[in-house]
Amino acid sequence: MNGRTHALLAALMLSGAALALATSAHAARCGGDFNTFVQNISADAQAAGISPGVIASALGGVQQDMAVLSFDRRQRYTFNKSFEQYVSTRVGSGRINGGRAAMQRHAALLSRIEAKFGVPRQILVAIWGLETDFGKGDMGRLPVFRVLATMAHDCRRTELFQGELLAALKIVQRGDLPLSQMVGAYAGEIGQTQFLPSSYIKYGVDFDGDGRVDLRHSVADVLASTANLLHTNGFKMGAAYGEGSANFEAMREWNHATIYRKTIAYFADQLVGQ
Secondary structure, eight states: OOTTHHHHHHHHTTOSHHHHHSOGGGOOOOSSOHHHHHHHHHHHHHHTTOOHHHHHHHHTTOOOOHHHHHHHHHOOSSOOSOHHHHHHHHOOHHHHHHHHHHHHHTHHHHHHHHHHHOOOHHHHHHHHHHHHTTTTSOOOOEEHHHHHHHHHHSTTSHHHHHHHHHHHHHHHHTTSSOGGGOEEOTTOOBTTTTBOHHHHHHHOOOOSOSSSOOTTTOHHHHHHHHHHHHHHTTOOTTSOOSTTSHHHHHGGGTOOOHHHHHHHHHHHHHHTTO
């Protein structure tokens, strides 16, 4: 699991993206019998245009995961280290060298992404490295629908996670990922830069032109989608991105935690030798 998850869970409480996808007027009632809840959310999904076949394959037999709830309830939603302590555990010489190698290896792709979205390569590669070590690290091993159904059934943030569950169903329905590859982390994050399903739907870009958005395997889709998220939220090429800047605020959609955004900016500077 990457170091972003606990901050991401806090950001979920402030996010409107999942709520926009939730059918809140007819949302399944949280709590109570889990199987009844799944039946109700399945009806909501069908009303939202998800096919019965996708719903049955994704939610048929889904089980509540108490370990996911236990993990979520342990989270403090704050970083308990100083920036200096945190960055020393996330950005070492090995990761910096790996990031520089990735920038060289994908130089042409990154140039195309910069031209289209106006987000500098070092920011994208820094995020990629922090999230999953440039796609080589842990993207999460939990079945996304089990996680999201569990969190949606829990009444603390049910509308948020019902929205994420509907977005995850849409990912499968539109053919971006097969059900077997809907595997992620403790809040349902998916892929090499750990997109929540609602962000996957909202910001995902098919940059390799194969007709689907694949944030698990396609480096082009991963980096372009990450750039699209930042660009859509106001990130500007050529401007400062350190704390206090407009670009630093634009990165808030990526992560609300100041210490995490400072780590992205620091890592980005190291990648270009600043």
